[in-house]
Every structure is written in C-alpha cells, then in structure tokens.
Amino acid sequence: MKPQTLTAELLELDALNAQRLLAPLCELLQDAVHGGASVGFHAPLDSARAQAFWEGVIDALATGDRRVWVILVGGQVAGSVQLEPCTKENGRQRGDIMKLLVHRQWRRRGFARALMEHAQNEARAMGLRTLVLDTEVGSAAEVVYQALGWQRVGEIPDYADLPDGTPVATAYYYLTLKALA
Numbered sequence: 476m477k478p479q480t481l482t483a484e485l486l487e488l489d490a491l492n493a494q495r496l497l498a499p500l501c502e503l504l505q506d507a508v509h510g511g512a513s514v515g516f517h518a519p520l521d522s523a524r525a526q527a528f529w530e531g532v533i534d535a536l537a538t539g540d541r542r543v544w545v546i547l548v549g550g551q552v553a554g555s556v557q558l559e560p561c562t563k564e565n566g567r568q569r570g571d572i573m574k575l576l577v578h579r580q581w582r583r584r585g586f587a588r589a590l591m592e593h594a595q596n597e598a599r600a601m602g603l604r605t606l607v608l609d610t611e612v613g614s615a616a617e618v619v620y621q622a623l624g625w626q627r628v629g630e631i632p633d634y635a636d637l638p639d640g641t642p643v644a645t646a647y648y649y650l651t652l653k654a655l656a
Contacts, residue, residue: 490537499552501525513611518638553581556590572608599652612644
C-alpha cells in the first residue's frame with residue numbers, strides 16, 4: 476500500500492474562518508506551550524485560556540488590526556503566524572510579527588520558513604518597510620529568522636518565562652523589507 480501524500484495549503488484567515496478553526500488553533504497553541512515554547516503562557520495551558528487568546532485574535536481580525544496565516548495539512552492546522560501593522564500615525568510603515576507556531580508533529584518541513592516568507596511578502600505588499608519581532612534566546616526560531624535575513628539587535632535577560640516558569644532572555648530582531656525587494 477502506497478503512503479498517503481498530504482498537501483500543505485497556506486491560507487489567510489478572516490474572522491469567520493478563524494472561528495471555524497478555533498479548536499485546531501487552540502490545539503496548536505497548547506502544543507507549543509506544552510512543548511516548551513515561550514509564547515506568553517505558563518503550562519499547563521487549558522482550553523479556556525487558549526480559546527480566550529484566539530478569540531482576541533479573531534476580534535483583531537474582524538477589525539482589520541491583525542492578519543493571520545495558517546498552513547493546513549489534511550485539514551489540520553500545522554502552523555500559523557500573525558502580523559500586526561502599527562496603527563500609530565508615525566509608525567504606519569512598520570509591523571510586528573507575532574506567534575510563529577508550528578505543531579511539533581509538523582516541524583522540520585519548512586513550514587516556519589514558508590509562513591515567515593509569506594508574511595514578509597504580504598507586509599511588503601501592504602507598503603510596510605520594517606518588521607520587528609521578539610523570540611526566546613537560543614530557540615529554533617532564531618535560526619529561521621537569521622536564515623531569512625532578520626537582524627538581531629539585542630536581548631533582554633529574564634524578559635519572559637518558559638512555560639514551566641523558568642526565566643528566559645528575549646532577543647529582538649528587525650527586517651527591512653525594501654532590502655529584500
């Protein structure tokens with residue numbers, strides 16, 4: 476019997492689609508936290524807190540304050556990334572990349588890179604010139620960001636906690652989009 480080939484699909488979520496995918500989005504976030512990712516939550520992350528987070532994202536999607544892309548594999552949410560353009564009058568040329576998440580079962584398949592490249596291209600198409608993000612020092616995500624040309628500007632010790640409560644340093648990065656054009 477031939478193994479089944481699963482196709483990955485990258486798509487942008489609107490509020491309605493995000494609501495339809497709420498359960499798998501919650502599972503993605505819980506997998507990240509339970510896998511040790513420093514993404515804003517202590518473990519264990521229960522369903523109610525994961526749902527509250529995603530409902531806030533859905534609200535931001537509905538108002539146009541945020542954009543979210545996911546990779547679906549066989550109907551499962553394998554990964555996601557978010558972009559929040561700055562709404563300040565003097566900052567409309569920049570945006571924040573947030574919550575790059577790839578389910579542990581789907582890692583090392585290029586999904587993080589694909590999500591980041593897509594978000595960067597969409598940000599450029601929106602007229603953004605600079606993106607910023609923060610991540611746990613020494614994380615696998617740092618390797619992805621550096622490979623994509625992001626510039627590390629420094630770190631803050633004990634800035635966040637790992638899911639088990641252990642303090643961890645956070646690294647800050649920026650990417651100038653016109654340099655990629």
